Amino acid sequence: MATTINSTIKLASGYEMPRLGFGVYQTPPEETERCCLEALNAGYRHIDSAACYRNEAGCGNAIRASSIPRDQIFFTTKVINISYYGAKATVDQSLALTKLEYIDLMLLHMPMGGSKNRKGAWRALVEAVEAGKVRSIGVSNYGVHHLDELEQHINELERERGGPGKGGVVSVNQVELHPWLARQDIVDWCTQRDVALQAYAPIVRGARFKEPSVKKLADKYNKTPAQVLIRWSLDKGFSPLPKSVTPSRIVANADVLDFELTPEEVQELETDEYSPVAWDPTIRKLYE
Ligand SMILES: NC(=O)c1ccc[n+]([C@@H]2O[C@H](COP(=O)([O-])OP(=O)(O)OC[C@H]3O[C@@H](n4cnc5c(N)ncnc54)[C@H](OP(=O)(O)O)[C@@H]3O)[C@@H](O)[C@H]2O)c1
Numbered sequence: 001m002a003t004t005i006n007s008t009i010k011l012a013s014g015y016e017m018p019r020l021g022f023g024v025y026q027t028p029p030e031e032t033e034r035c036c037l038e039a040l041n042a043g044y045r046h047i048d049s050a051a052c053y054r055n056e057a058g059c060g061n062a063i064r065a066s067s068i069p070r071d072q073i074f075f076t077t078k079v080i081n082i083s084y085y086g087a088k089a090t091v092d093q094s095l096a097l098t099k100l101e102y103i104d105l106m107l108l109h110m111p112m113g114g115s116k117n118r119k120g121a122w123r124a125l126v127e128a129v130e131a132g133k134v135r136s137i138g139v140s141n142y143g144v145h146h147l148d149e150l151e152q153h154i155n156e157l158e159r160e161r162g163g164p165g166k167g168g169v170v171s172v173n174q175v176e177l178h179p180w181l182a183r184q185d186i187v188d189w190c191t192q193r194d195v196a197l198q199a200y201a202p203i204v205r206g207a208r209f210k211e212p213s214v215k216k217l218a219d220k221y222n223k224t225p226a227q228v229l230i231r232w233s234l235d236k237g238f239s240p241l242p243k244s245v246t247p248s249r250i251v252a253n254a255d256v257l258d259f260e261l262t263p264e265e266v267q268e269l270e271t272d273e274y275s276p277v278a279w280d281p282t283i284r285k286l287y288e
Helices: 029-042 056-065 084-098 114-130 144-161 184-192 212-221 225-235 247-254 263-269
Strands: 008-010 016-018 046-048 074-079 103-108 134-140 170-176 196-200
Touching (some): 056 074, 056 084, 103 114, 114 144, 134 144, 134 196, 184 196, 212 263, 225 247
Parallel strands (some): 046 074, 134 170
């Protein structure tokens, strides 16, 4: 079925997540409200922030200032302080900064702090869901070994906290994903367990716009290289999170719904390169 601006992914939590997201990493706090309002006006219904971006307040201002009903906007933020008390405090701080009644999706930003702290931070997110502060929970930058450990922690929490469901449900893993970092192992793990993949740096921060494979498809569909890469991400079944502070780019990056790559083109664009443009905590050891 063709993707529309309203297309969603049904998360394991039962909530719907709009496929196309809007990232605000490195968006200056004083510009965040303006950028998010421009994104909402352009049709995006999904905003991706994090406690460490220091711009959650601007996201909340835009969500509250827009005339769009709150339940039609999906807001994600992330915990960088990975421990039980760190995550618990971050949930409350994010609610206070955004002045929202609930957060749609809260992620553990990276697998740091060692096993005990990761389990504690996850438990704090499970409790936040039970308290109605957060709707869905997940992780970011988790490699397969971290995901296996999380599954083990969920089983332990179920035993410790009174049975099925008490360990929480993993709805999302957010990782850097694009044709030069296809991460088949992580994608397979998540797909097999109904964990949605959010793709960060989906336009590779502009680093691959001149690749002949991208240019060829941009010419064929009369689209920009950025639009081709966002389309690749949608056609892979991911939830891409392009970021921009530039009004024309915010609009253009959402104008990706009137064309589709063929399965062969999706395949041809993909490489077996390992070329991240951001950090890569998925490769951290479990004790780190
Ligand atoms: N979980 C994590 O650890 C993590 C890490 C990184 C990112 N993320 C999330 O994913 C989002 C996207 O990733 P990202 O910001 O690293 O990379 P990105 O979206 O691939 O690229 C953003 C860069 O590309 C430029 N750009 C945007 N649209 C463009 C266009 N149409 N033509 C040319 N240049 C364009 C932007 O410049 P201007 O802004 O100047 O227009 C910005 O410099 C982030 O904002 C954040 O929400 C998460």
